Amino acid sequence: MPTSEPPVTLRERKKQRTRQALAETAVSMFTEHGFDATTLDALVDAVEVSKRTFFRNFRSKEDVAFTAARELWDAYLEALGEAGGTGPLLDVFRDTMLATLGRMDQDWYRRFPATLRLIEQSSSLDGYSRRFCAGVQAEIARRVGDPDRLELRLLVEFFLAIWNCALAEWLPDCVPGELPECVRRAFAAIDDSLRLAR
Amino acid sequence: MPTSEPPVTLRERKKQRTRQALAETAVSMFTEHGFDATTLDALVDAVEVSKRTFFRNFRSKEDVAFTAARELWDAYLEALGEAGGTGPLLDVFRDTMLATLGRMDQDWYRRFPATLRLIEQSSSLDGYSRRFCAGVQAEIARRVGDPDRLELRLLVEFFLAIWNCALAEWLPDCVPGELPECVRRAFAAIDDSLRLAR
DNA sequence: CGATTAAGTGCCACTCAGTGGCGTTTGCGT
């Protein structure tokens, strides 16, 4: 298997606890005082670790705030690898996303909306998010075919575009159960969208 | 008219000269030594202005590198305002882009590919670019209809997705005359793209 | 069980992007 299992040693568990404490505290502090207004010094002070330790666990301030979203895409890419399935690629993308959303736990549905609101609020975090999704895009294209083929590249761009719109619809309330419906609606709107005229 | 014409005073011309010198020198230095590796201190030193002056002219390091791309979108939004035209919105978006590309001068076709290569090279600049385009997206949606309508939002997302793909096709060579053809090909690929299966 | 090893951490000094304050220059209008 490609994913090497980490040894569940005490040292590893400790490190994961720190990681989780940082991610958890970060999102709550960012939510309370704003992403840009919260300094890393304040964060590492609250978690009682050194700034150096923070950067051993996360690449950047944006990275730690993006944890929940990264978990989703990790799960999505894994699901895309497993479930082969045939038929229209766009349907595969949609169904894989629906399946992935179904597998995320309750805690994730608490943390993910918080992350979305942070992204909405901070332009630097927004930039990070978009850049990250572009990376996911490239990875998806690489996995399902020739990533240099115009049609495939376009299709994957479309998929992420649709996902963005689904999130935009979901964002105001963020009721966990409604997200799949938002995704379905966004996918269903493609044809009408392309036919829009003025 | 909404665009207030600036008084063509000497002071204004001087300021524009430093602006242009900064943008020009920035792109050439970034191209030569890399975006991330070039410090602002080195740039303002080369142009012989203070760092303070740089930040009075540009919001950030990314901003100055993005000048050519911003010029395109400024021209695009202006063109979208003027040329009404009716019919499918997607055709309007495409034709407006083709018209805009036709109006850019030779110097722009020298600077724009340089900017694209910088974006390709630097992740922070890439993030800035994507965030900027998201703003353009919102502005386009606002101008042609109800920006909260799912179908419209989706369509504008699609347009930017297509544009990205067109640029990706153009990027290797960046022959000025070929860009419109890349745009047309990307738009023409939509149907085949959506029908892709595995 | 005790010694060795190395992962993980804390501390410190550093670079670089970006901001605020303030005094000075310089073009503009009268």
Add this chain to the structure above:
DNA sequence: ACGCAAACGCCACTGAGTGGCACTTAATCG
């Protein structure tokens, strides 16, 4: 020619992110 305000230079500062090194502590092995 003179007063005004825009633009500028200089300086000190914050905050993100990095590199180096000593130290702690958990894993490993005799």
